[in-house]
Amino acid sequence: MSLERSDVEKIAHLARIAIDEDKVESYAADLSKILGLVAQMDAVDTEGVVPMAHPLHMSQRLRADKVTESDNREKFQRIAPQTEAGLYLVPKVIE
Amino acid sequence: MFEQTISELSAALRAGEFSSVELTRAYLERISQLDGELNSYITVDAEGALAAAAEADRRIQAGDTSPLIGIPIAQKDIFCTDGVKTSCGSRMLDNFIAPYDATVITRMKQAGMVMLGKTNMDEFAMGSSNETSWYGPVKNPWDLERVPGGSSGGSAASVAARLAVASTGTDTGGSIRQPAALCGITGLKPTYGRVSRFGMIAFASSLDQAGTMTRSAEDAALLLQAMAGFDTADSTSAEEPVPDYSATLNDDLSGLKIGLPKEYFGEGLSSEMAKTIHAAIDEYKKMGAEVVEISLPNTHLAVPTYYVVAPAECSSNLSRFDGVRFGHRCEEPKDLEDLYKRSRGEGFGDEVKRRILMGAYALSAGYYDAYYLQAQKIRHLISDDFTRAFKEVDVIMGPTTPDSPFKLGEKASDPVSMYLSDIYTIAVNLAGLPGMSIPVEPMKGLPAGLQIIGNYFAEAKLLNVAHRYQQQTDWHRLIPEGYGA
Numbered sequence: 075m076s077l078e079r080s081d082v083e084k085i086a087h088l089a090r091i092a093i094d095e096d097k098v099e100s101y102a103a104d105l106s107k108i109l110g111l112v113a114q115m116d117a118v119d120t121e122g123v124v125p126m127a128h129p130l131h132m133s134q135r136l137r138a139d140k141v142t143e144s145d146n147r148e149k150f151q152r153i154a155p156q157t158e159a160g161l162y163l164v165p166k167v168i169e
Numbered sequence: 170m171f172e173q174t175i176s177e178l179s180a181a182l183r184a185g186e187f188s189s190v191e192l193t194r195a196y197l198e199r200i201s202q203l204d205g206e207l208n209s210y211i212t213v214d215a216e217g218a219l220a221a222a223a224e225a226d227r228r229i230q231a232g233d234t235s236p237l238i239g240i241p242i243a244q245k246d247i248f249c250t251d252g253v254k255t256s257c258g259s260r261m262l263d264n265f266i267a268p269y270d271a272t273v274i275t276r277m278k279q280a281g282m283v284m285l286g287k288t289n290m291d292e293f294a295m296g297s298s299n300e301t302s303w304y305g306p307v308k309n310p311w312d313l314e315r316v317p318g319g320s321s322g323g324s325a326a327s328v329a330a331r332l333a334v335a336s337t338g339t340d341t342g343g344s345i346r347q348p349a350a351l352c353g354i355t356g357l358k359p360t361y362g363r364v365s366r367f368g369m370i371a372f373a374s375s376l377d378q379a380g381t382m383t384r385s386a387e388d389a390a391l392l393l394q395a396m397a398g399f400d401t402a403d404s405t406s407a408e409e410p411v412p413d414y415s416a417t418l419n420d421d422l423s424g425l426k427i428g429l430p431k432e433y434f435g436e437g438l439s440s441e442m443a444k445t446i447h448a449a450i451d452e453y454k455k456m457g458a459e460v461v462e463i464s465l466p467n468t469h470l471a472v473p474t475y476y477v478v479a480p481a482e483c484s485s486n487l488s489r490f491d492g493v494r495f496g497h498r499c500e501e502p503k504d505l506e507d508l509y510k511r512s513r514g515e516g517f518g519d520e521v522k523r524r525i526l527m528g529a530y531a532l533s534a535g536y537y538d539a540y541y542l543q544a545q546k547i548r549h550l551i552s553d554d555f556t557r558a559f560k561e562v563d564v565i566m567g568p569t570t571p572d573s574p575f576k577l578g579e580k581a582s583d584p585v586s587m588y589l590s591d592i593y594t595i596a597v598n599l600a601g602l603p604g605m606s607i608p609v610e611p612m613k614g615l616p617a618g619l620q621i622i623g624n625y626f627a628e629a630k631l632l633n634v635a636h637r638y639q640q641q642t643d644w645h646r647l648i649p650e651g652y653g654a
Contacts, residue, residue: 086526088533090491101522101523105526108588111472116539120547124546125545130405146268154493
């Protein structure tokens with residue numbers, strides 16, 4: 075399995091990561107090598123094996139639907155790149 | 170002072186031989202003298218440390234006898250620390266002052282420990298050499314041309330060089346055990362879920378686990394005691410009782426059944442490493458342990474499986490770094506998509522980007538079954554190997570790494586060869602088991618680690634097995650040249 079330039083550009087868009095033009099080739103080469111390593115999985119017969127998502131086979135705990143957190147908005151927004159009136163600012167999305 | 174263990178320092182503090190403020194000052198002084206070259210710390214918090222030490226001294230004078238009170242510790246820079254920069258080794262979080270404490274940090278504060286600072290690490294814990302850190306590589310105190318291992322490389326180097334009494338680490342594929350082995354210290358990765366992940370910046374959530382990096386198993390027992398336990402703030406925290414880890418350290422090992430997986434002693438293992446590991450195992454035979462050969466037949470699939478599971482989880486976890494609420498934001502974004510793409514493109518380094526891309530690919534439409542689902546199935550086969558083995562043996566032993574620490578730059582340009590250096594540690598994370606690395610006889614002056622793997626929640630047994638070896642040998646007391654007292 076080897077990845078082309080266009081594959082890397084497509085995945086980078088899906089992951090919302092800008093990749094420098096002159097580095098796309100080296101990402102394609104490295105990712106192809108990793109896929110080569112991962113290809114060892116292809117030969118394994120896993121018919122009937124249950125996928126293991128988690129080591130402890132536990133189920134998700136539930137809690138009462140009550141407010142447990144206090145309001146820390148000011149503290150959390152102090153480290154934000156740009157805020158106004160308690161809101162996070164981003165470039166205009168809707169014209 | 171710098172050669173004393175936690176329990177020795179604790180006794181000295183209570184006896185009034187020196188105060189925690191004096192001890193802390195001495196460590197801070199040592200860091201400023203010696204860390205310029207090692208680069209094991211990203212942030213040193215002298216002011217916070219001295220305030221915590223003064224508070225510890227007040228508690229000691231008031232008669233508090235908690236065993237960790239007043240002991241200086243270094244925290245891996247992956248744990249959020251309220252009011253202190255928490256960078257995770259990344260440019261993305263270079264400006265991030267955490268607004269709250271991780272549970273691990275809270276518990277250590279409650280125990281009265283003094284945080285000296287935050288240690289250097291591979292970016293977002295993705296690496297095996299500490300070379301992916303935005304803050305530059307950490308050097309191995311045993312040989313400054315070599316890597317300390319990773320991702321908890323700063324934590325390992327700081328303890329080895331006596332720039333902290335102990336430190337914390339996290340282990341997703343070997344990130345505590347491998348640097349512990351390469352720096353000649355004692356590293357413990359507990360069972361998945363044993364220590365809370367709350368406030369520990371997530372890499373691969375079904376694999377990540379926090380643990381201890383210390384000079385001895387005895388110190389590890391004290392530290393784990395403070396860290397372990399159920400936490401409602403972590404949805405995968407284990408509701409298992411926490412035993413007294415120090416109480417069983419001296420238990421007799423006669424009749425202990427040790428399994429040696431033949432796959433851990435085959436091709437790829439250096440002959441010198443094989444020799445030093447066998448010598449350590451002979452020491453256990455002298456203590457009355459019984460050694461049997463076992464097989465973990467799916468060992469060769471652990472690295473390939475991990476490099477689907479971990480990147481998939483990382484690509485999902487790291488989507489939170491988007492330049493909106495915290496962390497790096499690019500200059501003058503022209504629209505929201507540009508803001509996301511450039512903030513992430515600038516904020517993440519190459520290895521992190523590679524793993525996010527790999528994960529996004531494995532999870533993308535048309536590839537999910539072939540990669541992620543197949544990897545999860547093989548993960549089950551790997552886990553079953555251990556379940557079968559633990560029906561026959563009490564612990565599994567083998568090398569932590571295939572060879573001694575490699576040189577800086579040696580594997581930096583080939584990600585796959587770097588990945589393969591974790592071949593003996595990764596399967597333990599996939600299964601969620603506890604594992605340790607303890608120093609054994611060095612090879613040509615460079616450290617080597619014996620890995621001890623236990624059954625689920627068998628940390629007390631691992632610590633017992635490690636401690637008895639450290640009662641018989643002095644390898645864990647060796648100090649790198651130039652870092653002695």
